[in-house]
Amino acid sequence: MAALILNFWAHRMISFRNALRALLGPLVVVGALSSAHAGPYDDALIKLTTDNYADTDAGVAALVESGNPRAEAIIEALRAGTLLYGDGKLAIRGPAGVAVDATTATPLVASDAGSLKPVRVNNRVRRAVEAALGSMTLLSPDQRRRLDAAAAVLRSRDAAALPSLDKALAQEKVERVKIAMLEARAAIILNQPDSSPGDRLAAVATLGNLGNQNALALLANLPAGASPELTAAARQASETIAANLALWNAAQNVWYGISLGSVLLLAAIGLAITFGTMGVINMAHGEMVMIGAYTTFMVQEVIRNHAPGLFGASLFIALPLAFLIAGAIGIAIERLVIRFLYGRPLETLLATWGLSLILQQGVRTMFGPSNREVGTPEWMSGALQLGGLSLTYNRIAIVIFAFAVFATLLLVLRYTSLGLYMRAVTQNRRMAGSVGIRTSRIDALAFGLGSGVAGIAGVALSQIDNVSPNLGQSYIIDSFMVVVFGGVGNLWGTLVGAMTLGVANKLLEPFAGAVLGKILLLVAIILFIQRRPRGLFALKGRAAEA
Amino acid sequence: MSAPTTPTLLYLDNVTVTFDGFRALNALSLAIDHHEMRAIIGPNGAGKTTMMDVITGKAKPDDGQAVFDGSHDLTALDEATIAELGIGRKFQTPTVFEHHTVEDNILLALKADRRPFSALLSRRDKVERERIDALLERVRLNRHRHRLAAELSHGQKQWLEIGMLLAQEPKLLLVDEPAAGMTDQETADTADLLRDIAKTRAVVVVEHDMTFVRDLGVKVTCLHEGSVLAEGPLDVVSANERVIEVYLGR
Amino acid sequence: MSTIINRQAVVVLVLLALAAIVIPAMNLAAAPGSVFHLSDHLVPLFGKYLCFALLALSVDLVWGFCGILSLGHGAFFALGGYAMGMYLMRQVGSRGVYADPVLPDFMVFLNWKELPWFWEGFNHFPYALLMILAVPGALAFVFGWFAFRSRVTGVYLSIMTQAMTFALMLAFFRNDMGFGGNNGLTDFKDILGFSVQAKSTRIALFVLSVAALAAGYVLCRWVVSSKLGKVVVAIRDAESRTRFLGYHVEQYKLVVFTLSAMLAGVAGALYVPQVGIINPGEFAPANSIEAVIWVAVGGRGTLAGAILGALVVNAGKTWFTGAVPEYWLFALGGLFVLVTLFMPTGILGAADKVWKRLRSRPEDTRGELASQAAE
Ligand SMILES: Nc1ncnc2c1ncn2[C@@H]1O[C@H](COP(=O)(O)OP(=O)(O)O)[C@@H](O)[C@H]1O
């Protein structure tokens, strides 16, 4: 069992050859090639010992026909150049130079081994070997092996694999594997000199329908002497595929954009709350995000040391903690510093910048300047394949999470009294004060809320970014841009701002490169703010002008 | 200048201003003659300040015309340009430059080339000094000329602001609630001052204080919900049924 | 009455003149080992401080007098520095590692075949000098023209200036921008034919820095004591009132902002030969904010305070980063908080208040020093 698992992984990660060695190496049983009870299998083996390419080729085919369980190992050895012959015997050289009998997998006596020579292969044989290996595993119950087999057949393009390929296709259920097989089949037909023009056209059509990168490559490399008709069909199919791929590509970029937008939304939404209600820019906002990320790190440390079983839930434990810790720090900052700078937004900006330096350096002193490792729970790793899209689960989780946070805040602002007071203060601070709202308390709570949200943003960001003391700094300018672009006093503005910037960023990237894309975007925002100095969703009215 | 030429100094026609659908001014029409003094009354929210915003370029109307001095389309100009044309404005709350001395406040308001480089190179000459002296005399702040404006009393600030407006030498002066927060004596003095000013230029005064309006003794326009409700001598307007209903009370 | 050279200006200019004499003298004349001797590495260090002081002066002009909190003045400083760096690079000639007579080393390294067009002319000092003023000035003009015309003010403007310098930093980090990417410009050989390493050149650069600072100070004094300066303060205190008096506020802001950017450019240009390198790190937003805190510490709206603040804070920084490096950011952060909370008018403002209380002469409340009590 262990060997099987080992084999499985080795197969994927190291190479088939090494896997076989791992499997065969330890076995020690004695035996010999016997021609006593001759059958198709034994005939095939004898063909391999003649040192004649045509015979070897036929031998490989016969071996496949025979259906013998040892056939695969032998052909694999042939490919690897470890199949030895001599004296009417076949043997496989093992890892440490020990030769084993090809049929029985038993080690040979040293004296026997001495006279053995490797079975030689030429290109034709090599292709036959590829095809043979492919067709033999095409029916394997293991999905990954079938996939690899289809890839092997695709590489070989050997017509010999066609019957087994058709058989496999007929019963294949897994979409991915089926696609790979269809590719392989079309490749064989296109390269087969004697396939009918009709079959070739059909193959081109199949490739056109598959519409992936492989198909595009196959269509681009039609064999020499293809009919004009075929070339035209291939060109058209290529164009369709290219267009299709471009579409998927754009969709993928939009997805990256949405995922970046969600990150920006998480980072900016707390900023928007504090900026909206109090008109102050909290330059230490990024550090609240950073503190949230470090909270996650600490939670995971504790879990690793004391309750490893809880690891899958570590993020859920970290979320409320991060909210509370960052929120408490936020309230402390408001009570100790910002409160005294009311009505002086520029000074507030400077003071909070100072706080951000202190918080950064504090974390650096406590946790060191280097990145901290925050693990990703099992349920968040992997990716979802959706047509031509690949969506990683951690990104999906962050998008969903960001929208959940957004919706929650929206509800809090709309339906709680804190939300009502906050909106009142946002719209007209003096009036709110004179109808009896304790604006200073609302300020502190709003600041705590904004900072707390930044803390939970940090939990999310710890999953996709390096957790270091500089984490916050890398988001702060982008968050500002979101708020400036979206306008304050309205969370929808933040949402639209974050998504627009995220998607625009990712759509620009392929053309302009990451850095230039970002520069272009910053310039665009600088220009945009000229047209709408208060952002997309600005509050109107006299209070806003004050 | 595509705006039509009119004989009046200020000509508002059919001006409408909306804020998020709310009509602060509703097809307002008003004409002010050269050297005319006009008092504007009306309940809170009637649109008096908004009307001044339109005239001074702070608010842009959705509809209608605002023409100054025959040919200038006010709706197309910015505040500074309109001020240079000769419209001065006093705000509801006195706004002076608190960190400047009283004298410098007047100096800054003095009619002169407003371009930055002229300001950089300008030297105070004898003519300017005499103008400043005269103006300070007129708003009775001569003794305080070296004090910071921040140190003045509320009434003194109102007067300083009026002094600044005079220094601008406008053709039209807009004054928003000058008597608010003043003592009776200050109010009466202010009325005198305004009447005096109106001898040489047009003045539009917004005021709630009916004694003050009576003191001015000029034509009165009553605004309500963004349009003119009544216009004429104070006695006529204050006898108007609708005016009594919406503004004066019974 | 406002005079350009008031009592404060006399003090500043005398102190600067003293520095220009005493520091070179202590370096050159005092015997090594005596308490009066100033070791060689300190001369460019003090020169660097003076460049920062000029940068602070430029920040004070826009922030202290016009109320524009620029978080992007580091960009103008760096651009001036790059212009000087480009001149110095062209002077290296074939003495570079790759010995290319025209191309700077990094271009040879990147396999470039010819000089990009924007490097043309930088081998001429007067042209470089022009660019030191023109490039930061042009950027400030364009940025300001857009921003002031559409009345972007307050924290919005601050954030936009920060985004500006951030975008420039990203741009200059790119190799294909043609400014040496990550590494920036360095390994300079000589300036106007004098070796940048030579003791005499360093002293000359120091004296030039003093002169530039003095000239910058007098220029600022001239601006703020003119009627333009009064208008600018009026804009700071009551922007819309100023507009209704007929002043085109955006023009005034533009003039002051552009002038200030040019001053910052000069500061950067003097800084580069004294520290021997200019790289994209100079565009970092943190640098610009640090310059703001120098002004706040010294006292904004006072000019002399900006100089004082830059010198004090940078001397502190040198000491901290030498003695207890891990505490420097705590100290700097604390400075931001404490100054804004407890010393909003900075050292000069506080000293002025104490002075007035001691003398308690009411007349003194007027005049130039009054403008420093911004808000
Ligand atoms: N910038 C603005 N945004 C929204 N509403 C405004 C604005 N300016 C004025 N209003 C509204 O327009 C109406 C007229 O206001 P205003 O001109 O100040 O009245 P008055 O000066 O006559 O008391 C009021 O209802 C006011 O709330």
Ligand SMILES: [Mg+2]
């Ligand atoms: Mg009003």
